[in-house]
Amino acid sequence: MDNKLLTYLAEHRDEHIEQLKNLIRIPSVSALSKHKDDMHACSQWMADSLTKAGLEKVEVMQTPGHPIIYGEWLHAEGKPTILVYGHYDVQPAEPLELWNSDPFEPETRGDKLYARGATDDKGQLFIHVKAVEAWLQTYGTLPVNIKFCIEGEEEITSPNLAPFIEQYQDKLSADIVLISDGPIIAEGQPSIEYGLRGMAGCEIKVQASNTDLHSGLFGGGVPNAIHALSDILSSFHNANGAVAIDGFYDGIAPFTEQEREASSKLPINEDQIRQGLGLSSLYGEEGYSYYERTTSRPTVEVTSVTGGFQGEGIKPIIPSKASAKIACRLVPPQVPSDILDKLEAHVIKVCPVGVTVTVDKLLRGNPYITPIDHPAIQAASEAYEYTYSKPALYTRGGGSIPIVEVFSRVLGAAVVLMGFGLPDENLHAPNEHFDLRNFDKGIVTTCKYWENIASLKA
């Protein structure tokens, strides 16, 4: 990469930021029906922007929900194809009174641009649009084939994206899916999230007698739904904090040597985390560090429980019903439906006599991992080091973005999560902002990434 591109970017910086502000000014809140017209306006704006950047066959594609925008540039014969995924929808801006400026009138203060969507995800998505434009304007061609798939429902759990990917898997086919929709680990310290946990969720309902009973008249004589539920919930973990469901850990590999080395470089201070949470001690599966437990080990967490009389004071009843909701986080090779089946079998096995129990299986999302030594990850690492002058760190995320696994599985592509946000940029919260120095670095890093990928075999 030569100075021509950097010069072009410097000369057009103000113009790019003005364009980004115009994108942000469209209040594309996917969750609120009053913004339906804004969603359409925003999808059209994005499509125009892709066309202006030099992408071809740009299309606003309808779904049962908000539209998805597609565009491509496929003239790098024999070179890999990168599919850029991002989203043009944003979270609601409320509570408005906590913002220091209008959430939909972006304001630059120092290096930071304040507005809803600045870092999540308009600012980060626009990096890729401007990277395409800069490269084409400078060289008249791209070093790789590029596709864009930009959805408008990420903030409402992407209900229509997975079917869209299935339906258009030929159109979307790519070697790499590139996503800039998150933070690097710290200011000036690039990092790559190479894995995400999956999710499985269910509700457990216990039914004892056909009505709540007087604890004086019936106490001691009949089953109590809360007792039964407590026994069930208490049976999920053994004394050393491990999950006690048969087969739960089947096939799970420990950290590779490479992962262990990568994680040792992460700035994690368990004592600081503990203090910040107001805990006397952290807790979890014996034999694993806090970082391993929260990223590379699967979990079963009870997220809510309810049963009996919920009013003030003690109403001395024997409750007939009790229920709990469970959220599991999964790691490869766990499969949500299999884990839910095992959890159900366990619940049925340990359920005390006299009550009936049902398990409603509600949530499923596959875990995902791209090995650190995958060429697409290593190319990203080198691109980061080029702009940030520091080697990238490698992290696994404990949370779940189910669509990542869908992209990987359906398209057979490696997913690369190349974030340019910072951890404290208030995404989903008032005073969201984006550091424009990372906007600048992001465009250069992306351009460099394409160059790196171009040198790989397609």
Place this chain on the structure above:
Amino acid sequence: MDNKLLTYLAEHRDEHIEQLKNLIRIPSVSALSKHKDDMHACSQWMADSLTKAGLEKVEVMQTPGHPIIYGEWLHAEGKPTILVYGHYDVQPAEPLELWNSDPFEPETRGDKLYARGATDDKGQLFIHVKAVEAWLQTYGTLPVNIKFCIEGEEEITSPNLAPFIEQYQDKLSADIVLISDGPIIAEGQPSIEYGLRGMAGCEIKVQASNTDLHSGLFGGGVPNAIHALSDILSSFHNANGAVAIDGFYDGIAPFTEQEREASSKLPINEDQIRQGLGLSSLYGEEGYSYYERTTSRPTVEVTSVTGGFQGEGIKPIIPSKASAKIACRLVPPQVPSDILDKLEAHVIKVCPVGVTVTVDKLLRGNPYITPIDHPAIQAASEAYEYTYSKPALYTRGGGSIPIVEVFSRVLGAAVVLMGFGLPDENLHAPNEHFDLRNFDKGIVTTCKYWENIASLKA
């Protein structure tokens, strides 16, 4: 007892029932402040009625709440003293639309008098007033010494009665406390409740981190308040259904041979009970029958549990707080404060690391028992057999009436629960009623009881 008394009662029956109707017409609802004047009117009506019956030193005594009425007749020198306890307050009549007649305009249909308070407790209390009056009118004297203590707060948990008994223990001193405020076991089958369970209640609160946490970011790394609470609740009972709290059963005696024989005569069909509750099986402490478990064995029942996100769907958090409420039923010689201390010690002992737990001790009521072979019980049994032509059955109640134990303990008296209601008379519910044949039998049984007691040593 001769025919003079029966003749007197027959001649005055209509008059007595008209008087009872007048008592019922006063809507003495203790729970509702709009009935404050009615409460005063009713207490004055009761006092006048005692005076008219021939009782002396009748007094409407003020308390911080509703007044208590006292009266006495103490001229049976060398004879035992019976304190009659009852209450003139009633439950609210709502929901009014479910009544077939005005709840405060008593209506006779067949043998039954329909009105709020008919069986609980105006009808049953009035039996004793009319028994005194009939005896004095017939013989000019009573065979025993009699005191009346009639409160107006029974339906609101008697907040001022225990202190009143403590304050006036000399004035109230008696050998026997006689209470007619409940049912016999079945129509035509007299029964005596010779014991009641006590109660202890508390709330258990678990605190983990200082806020709910994202189960993706923190799952597996930190304690979960619901997990900890489930472990605690699950530890209260062992696998055979017995309470696993150290010292919980200390000093509790099994059924005496007499109790075992008495209970074998009770019309209890466990299978019918199970089916009525929609249960595949009953449940509880191994080695005890359903009847024993629900009356003579103490219990620990979790009455409610709550924790985590209570809205719709699964919000994948690790909850920072969870809580449960507990109601124990106690039998002699258990003491509520001691049981609450043992429960708290147990909770602290089993509480998992990383969370803090508190136990708020909220409810206390002592258990009570009068042995079946106590002369005051046997005299009641003989009086019942005299009027009902059937031996009385003996039951222990699983519920709690804490004031019974206070009477017994403070006054050093035997308490006799001599009910004349029937189990299906809708007390606390719409269409409450009282079978007037039991009103008639009740007066005779009471008169007979006094005669029986008179033959005992004071």
